[in-house]
Amino acid sequence: MFKIYTNIKCTRLSSVMPLFFLFTTAVVVLAVAQEVNISIQPNKEIQSLLKGLLSTNEHEMLSGTEEAFRGKLEQLRKLAKTDTEIVSQLIYFSIYAKGMKESMLPGVIIEQMKIPDSTFAEVGLPLLDSKDESMRKIAAKWLTRADHVSKGGVDFSRYESILREKKDNPPQGLIRYMYNRNPQTAVATVARVYGKDVPESEITTKAKSGVKESVEYFSGRSEWWAHLYVATMMEKEPYLRTPELIKKLEQDTDPLVREKVSKMKFNLKPSK
Amino acid sequence: MTLSPNPPGTNITLQLSCLSGSGSAVFAPDGSTSTNITQSTTVKIKGVTASSVASNMILKAMLGNDMFASNKFSIVNMEMTAYRPQTEGPGYGSPFQKRAITNTLEENPGAGIRVNGDDDNNNSTADSSDTSVSGENDLIEVELKAEPASGIKYVLKRSSSNIKVWNSQTKGTALLDSGTEAEISFSASTKTVWVENPSGGSADLEFIVRSGETDVCSDKVHFYPFTSIVIALGGETQDPSDPSDNGTFQLATNLYQQGYDVHMYDEDDVDYGGAGATYNEVVNSIQHRSVSQVAIFGFSHGGGSTYLLADLLNTHRDTIGTFTIPFTAYIDAVEDTFMGDMNQEHRRPTSSAYHVNYYQEGSVADGWLDGGPIDYPPGADYEINVDYPTPTETHLTIDNETTVLDGIETRLTPRINR
Numbered sequence A: 001m002f003k004i005y006t007n008i009k010c011t012r013l014s015s016v017m018p019l020f021f022l023f024t025t026a027v028v029v030l031a032v033a034q035e036v037n038i039s040i041q042p043n044k045e046i047q048s049l050l051k052g053l054l055s056t057n058e059h060e061m062l063s064g065t066e067e068a069f070r071g072k073l074e075q076l077r078k079l080a081k082t083d084t085e086i087v088s089q090l091i092y093f094s095i096y097a098k099g100m101k102e103s104m105l106p107g108v109i110i111e112q113m114k115i116p117d118s119t120f121a122e123v124g125l126p127l128l129d130s131k132d133e134s135m136r137k138i139a140a141k142w143l144t145r146a147d148h149v150s151k152g153g154v155d156f157s158r159y160e161s162i163l164r165e166k167k168d169n170p171p172q173g174l175i176r177y178m179y180n181r182n183p184q185t186a187v188a189t190v191a192r193v194y195g196k197d198v199p200e201s202e203i204t205t206k207a208k209s210g211v212k213e214s215v216e217y218f219s220g221r222s223e224w225w226a227h228l229y230v231a232t233m234m235e236k237e238p239y240l241r242t243p244e245l246i247k248k249l250e251q252d253t254d255p256l257v258r259e260k261v262s263k264m265k266f267n268l269k270p271s272k
Numbered sequence B: 001m002t003l004s005p006n007p008p009g010t011n012i013t014l015q016l017s018c019l020s021g022s023g024s025a026v027f028a029p030d031g032s033t034s035t036n037i038t039q040s041t042t043v044k045i046k047g048v049t050a051s052s053v054a055s056n057m058i059l060k061a062m063l064g065n066d067m068f069a070s071n072k073f074s075i076v077n078m079e080m081t082a083y084r085p086q087t088e089g090p091g092y093g094s095p096f097q098k099r100a101i102t103n104t105l106e107e108n109p110g111a112g113i114r115v116n117g118d119d120d121n122n123n124s125t126a127d128s129s130d131t132s133v134s135g136e137n138d139l140i141e142v143e144l145k146a147e148p149a150s151g152i153k154y155v156l157k158r159s160s161s162n163i164k165v166w167n168s169q170t171k172g173t174a175l176l177d178s179g180t181e182a183e184i185s186f187s188a189s190t191k192t193v194w195v196e197n198p199s200g201g202s203a204d205l206e207f208i209v210r211s212g213e214t215d216v217c218s219d220k221v222h223f224y225p226f227t228s229i230v231i232a233l234g235g236e237t238q239d240p241s242d243p244s245d246n247g248t249f250q251l252a253t254n255l256y257q258q259g260y261d262v263h264m265y266d267e268d269d270v271d272y273g274g275a276g277a278t279y280n281e282v283v284n285s286i287q288h289r290s291v292s293q294v295a296i297f298g299f300s301h302g303g304g305s306t307y308l309l310a311d312l313l314n315t316h317r318d319t320i321g322t323f324t325i326p327f328t329a330y331i332d333a334v335e336d337t338f339m340g341d342m343n344q345e346h347r348r349p350t351s352s353a354y355h356v357n358y359y360q361e362g363s364v365a366d367g368w369l370d371g372g373p374i375d376y377p378p379g380a381d382y383e384i385n386v387d388y389p390t391p392t393e394t395h396l397t398i399d400n401e402t403t404v405l406d407g408i409e410t411r412l413t414p415r416i417n418r
Helices: A013-022 A044-052 A066-080 A083-095 A097-112 A116-126 A133-147 A157-165 A171-179 A181-196 A198-206 A213-217 A224-237 A243-250 A255-268 B247-257 B276-289 B301-315 B402-412
Strands: A003-012 A035-040 B012-018 B024-028 B036-037 B044-050 B057-063 B066-073 B075-080 B112-113 B139-145 B153-158 B164-168 B171-176 B179-182 B190-196 B203-213 B212-224 B228-233 B262-267 B295-297 B324-331 B355-359 B383-384
Touching: A035 A083, A035 A116, A035 A133, A044 A066, A066 A083, A066 A097, A083 A116, A083 A133, A097 B355, A116 A133, A116 A157, A133 A157, A133 A171, A133 B066, A133 B402, A157 A171, A157 A181, A171 A181, A171 A224, A171 A255, A181 A224, A198 A213, A213 A224, A213 A243, A224 A243, A224 A255, A224 B066, A243 A255, B012 B024, B075 B203, B075 B212, B112 B190, B139 B153, B139 B203, B153 B171, B171 B179, B171 B190, B203 B355, B228 B247, B228 B276, B247 B262, B247 B295, B247 B402, B262 B276, B276 B301, B295 B301, B295 B402, B324 B402, B355 B402, B383 B402
Parallel strands: B112 B212, B228 B262, B228 B295, B295 B324, B324 B355, B355 B383
Antiparallel strands: A003 A035, B012 B036, B012 B057, B024 B044, B057 B066, B075 B139, B139 B190, B153 B179, B153 B203, B164 B171, B164 B190, B203 B212
């Protein structure tokens, strides 16, 4: 079962902004807009069935014969009723997985049951705004199934539609995910939605240029989505970090930019 | 003491004893503390336990009950032991435990040391230019053993200025910075010093016991700068540890003990785009520690991450600096481009000069998890399906298979300089 408790607590950035500015240097992980209490509730019967699939023999992963395994998968389908519920339960299972067998089991089941990758978008996207950071992280990992392209790269077209629908209230979790997943595709996608009079081809070309050249270009722009690209690249490529760039990004009021800059500043402090 | 009994045949008794404190010696080879000579003879004395204070041993020449000649001496116990580097530290155990370099390896190949051009304390200054570095993990620990601690002259001597010796892991006071040697004082029988390689080049460090102008005995360690980095990536939930139950990390530890700069990682430390802590370590080593060769091997998703890491390094090659990837290896590699990726990894790591690929054929027993042949150009340089013609391994056993681990090691070592 998959529950979204949007009525419990929903922290809006606008209400915490004054405090936010006061404590940016002290707080590493910052609350950003639209975080909600959201979690996956375990179905005990399904979780038990999943555990039961594993062999107790340390050299084997699955117990029993192939026929028995497929019978158990049928049982799983009946218990869960929908692909969405199967995926939710597999994500839950993966959070608490111990050892290689448990960690790899969800992938094996997904392959064998041929669950469409789009299901992972359905389940994972709401979790990106969870208040629970570990839930956000695991959701981000599973969401990669929904946007990977088999020949390489990512397909963010699904996310672009969501951004357009929520243009006035940018979904922070999704934007954070897109930049972390693939900053080059993210900045081009986000620029198409939020950019004003932005030359699309130039953005795409610059995003695909060398790391230094792209960072130089986007740091010279004024938009938050350009600065978020720079902050992400500095996060991924630490040698790009300079005090000058960090100082420049600090001027940006976008919460995601500030979140990344704050993390970087923390990491730049002497470690002991 | 030179004795020439005259007339020849006169019986002279030589005795060894300790005057104060502790210490013992015997005549070699018979092991006694007393021996007789009747003519001019060279006798050998073997120290058994070190002198607790200097000059507390005496060799006496007796004619009957009368001592007519004597000589005081010390029994010195000295040794220099270097350790393998801290990784990822500071401190040992993260994950490699503290391991001494054996006497058989201390001069050849010697002790590997990282060129200290990185910035462990994040102060925007290369650590080699700092005099104190919090978080420093690139200095090599060397233990000096000296008995007796006082009354004997102990010297540290370097063969070149490529190394410096400090009194602390975080540098602190330089014990050997200018000149080629420095006298070392001991307040106890052991002293720990830390060796730094500021900017590359090799050098010998010698620990010497000196009497007057004569070097009585010495111990030497050869220090060579690492010019390569070896990355080992485990499979899902295989956390780096030393010792480890996982073959990938056992191989890594074996290479570490052979003097390679090995870094073990969880495959999650390589993200789906190849970035992350592992990539940062490699880039840092190339840009700041004079590393020019990168070797990567991994098991299962760690094999998939091997591909991702090599690919990102190659993509950013122009920005990163000059390096090659002379060796890569997969053990039953599974793609790791998205969560729960179960695809066989068929891609040869980008720009790998030599690629080894071991795989088995999956079945229900291992959830059909397996690697496969390299078919994305130009194939592997050495490839074995361990299940052909007879199925013998599963995905859960292949990484502990001795022939697989040995096969990787024997192909890596000739291709990667330390």
